[in-house]
Structure formats: structure tokens, C-alpha cells
Amino acid sequence: MKMVGRVEVPQEAFVAALATDADIEKIKAARKLEN
Numbered sequence: 280m281k282m283v284g285r286v287e288v289p290q291e292a293f294v295a296a297l298a299t300d301a302d303i304e305k306i307k308a309a310r311k312l313e314n
């Protein structure tokens with residue numbers, strides 16, 4: 280978890296906020312390969 284201000288945010292949500300849709304698709308694809 281990362282602290283953003285005073286609110287704890289899951290790192291995934293933090294990354295998603297910064298990532299483009301293309302990056303999110305890459306992350307999803309990579310995650311499918313891991314499972």
C-alpha cells in the first residue's frame with residue numbers, strides 16, 4: 280500500500296491512475312501469464 284495524502288490506496292489503483300489504457304492492457308496480459 281502507498282500512502283497518498285492521508286488515504287491508503289492500493290498500489291494497483293495508484294499505478295492505474297498514472298498509467299495509460301495501453302499500459303493497463305500490458306499489465307493485465309502480464310498478470311494472465313503469471314497465473
